[in-house]
Amino acid sequence: MSMLILDLLGTFFFAVSGSLLAARKQFDVVGSLLLASLVGLGGGVTRDVIIGEGVPNAFEQPVYLVPPVLAMLLVATRIIHDTRLRRTLLLFDAGGLALFCTSGTLIAYEAGLNPVAAALLGVTSAVGGGVMRDVVANETPQLFNPRGVYAIPAMLGAFFTVGALELGWFSTWVGIGIAAAVFTLRGLSLRFGWHVPLAGGGTVRGGEAR
Amino acid sequence: MSMLILDLLGTFFFAVSGSLLAARKQFDVVGSLLLASLVGLGGGVTRDVIIGEGVPNAFEQPVYLVPPVLAMLLVATRIIHDTRLRRTLLLFDAGGLALFCTSGTLIAYEAGLNPVAAALLGVTSAVGGGVMRDVVANETPQLFNPRGVYAIPAMLGAFFTVGALELGWFSTWVGIGIAAAVFTLRGLSLRFGWHVPLAGGGTVRGGEAR
Amino acid sequence: MSMLILDLLGTFFFAVSGSLLAARKQFDVVGSLLLASLVGLGGGVTRDVIIGEGVPNAFEQPVYLVPPVLAMLLVATRIIHDTRLRRTLLLFDAGGLALFCTSGTLIAYEAGLNPVAAALLGVTSAVGGGVMRDVVANETPQLFNPRGVYAIPAMLGAFFTVGALELGWFSTWVGIGIAAAVFTLRGLSLRFGWHVPLAGGGTVRGGEAR
Secondary structure, X not given: OHHHHHHHHHHHHHHHHXXXXXXXXXXXXXXXXXHHHHHHXXXXXXXXXXXXXXXXXXXXXXXXXXXXXXXXHHHHOOOOOOOOOOHHHHXXXXXXXXXXXXXXXXXXXXXXXXXXXXXXXXXXXXXXXXXXXXXXXXXXXXXXXXXXXXXXXXXXXXXXXXXXHHOOOOOHHHHXXXXXXXXXXHHHHHHHOOOOOEOOOOOOOOOOOO | OHHHHHHHHHHHHHHHHHHHHHHHOOOEHHHHHHXXXXXHHHHHHHHHHHHOOOOOHHHHOHHHHHHHHHHHHXXXXXXXXXXXXXXXXXXXXXXXXXXXXXXXXXXXXXXXXXXXHHHHHHHHHHHHHHHHHHHHXXXXXXXXXXOOOOHHHHHHHHHHHHHHHHOOOOOHHHHHXXXXXXXHHHHHHHHHOOOOOEOOOOOOOOOOOO | OHHHHHHHHHHHHHHXXXXXXXXXXXXXXHHXXXXXXHHHHHHHHHHHHHHOOOOOHHHHOHHHHHHHHHHHHHHHOOOOOOOOOOHHHHHHHHHHHHXXXXXXXXXXXXXXXXXXXXXXXXXXXXXXXXXXXXXXXXXXXXXXXXXXXXXXXXXXXXXXXXXHHHOXXXXXXXXXXXXXXXXXXXXXXXXHOOXXXXXXXXXXXXXXXX
């Protein structure tokens, strides 16, 4: 039950990132609703389709439609709006990432997958929605932006979640703690411009944001 | 049976839109066939994978390959070709949208999904193929073009289809009527430049086409 | 067993193409690992999800993670690097295409699909990963490049694989032979700039590379 609330909260955070991107790209409110739904629900639907046990949660439980509708309304009324430095979008995106790498791993683990597969599906559901959002809006995914680390915090979150589950230490509070650590790590990496080596060797220049 | 014909007709309309986009992007005939297949079959395969009952129709029934082959041939021989105003592509796309929001909802409903999920899957299959077409061809999806309404007619079509099914009023003719209304609504919105508010508040300027 | 090795080899070839593209796009090593995983595993996961029999191989068998990690390391250390003419990426991509159209068809056939569906899924798994790689990296897919033929060799490979299976002539060596022929055909088409007519009629000018 409390896990459902965390999953819905993650959906809401991602959905807001989708509506903010829709606003930046000059899409209309319907595009905003659909982009919010895609980023909020896309990762989880992909996870559920790969697990392959019946209809995905997002379609079976209509409550999953509430976060995208709410996100669209909050952005259309400018109650939530993007800053000039585009930080609002990145913050909500980080919140979704943090919650989904935990809840996604847990859902896959409880469906009976082996620990490695559960962690992989946790990462897939955490980064999948954001990649769909950026691809559909014709942007290079945030995931591939070499400034800040994006997938590493999600991988660590999925790893610690599956570790806690295997050791029998997992609880909702442990899940919240892991998500908070993932969010903090992602935030610090953006704040201080942390980066890892480039794909072809060498490193990115420090202050360069894309 | 007659529903299969409507589904194949929707596949054909979407397939033509894919081949016309392939022609505009200077792809070759094989790219035309593959883009026609993606837009014609992509939405339905996504729907069937989410329903999760066996292999999708498009793979089980080879007759679904006929519309993409036909679309590729008609465009390669220039029997169907795009106008300077790009209206031909938009008309065929609207035809696919109109037929798929009805047939997609019906197929999901008959697979035993609840009414809300059936309508959502109807919308998914109606807009999914077109989004895949535009994303793969590296264009911003038509779905997000703020001039004209795209998803709203499909949502209304799915809503009325599921309503008719719940009330026991659905028949092939009712399905055709709903599809005709969706097509008309989409066409009128393009003709008169209808639009809804933008995602971040405000409205698009009237005459602006993208 | 030997088929698993060919499937892993195909995954490795595709993974290298993903890491090379990541290097060209200035992504970092994590982006390189993820793009390598997407292109190496994306086509096969799509195939397995459409077949719909349990969790995809790539998630069930952790050995499928080895090729992407290896590809990322080989490109980061510049043991494999792209030439100025971009031929290295195209060669590895051709290797993945050749092996996957055979192994993908075989896996779908052994899962009990009819011959036409098995061949279609073979083509889907062969071209699917490469399309995902290019779409996510915001490039027009190689599949649609009118210089050289891409899908035709994969279609022929799937066709001959399913033919050999139906006639009871299939063996690992036959599979290797088909893959070698597909690779050769793709390579010759690039070398000599073979092309087929354009989607809207007419042909591409000979020497034009994109």
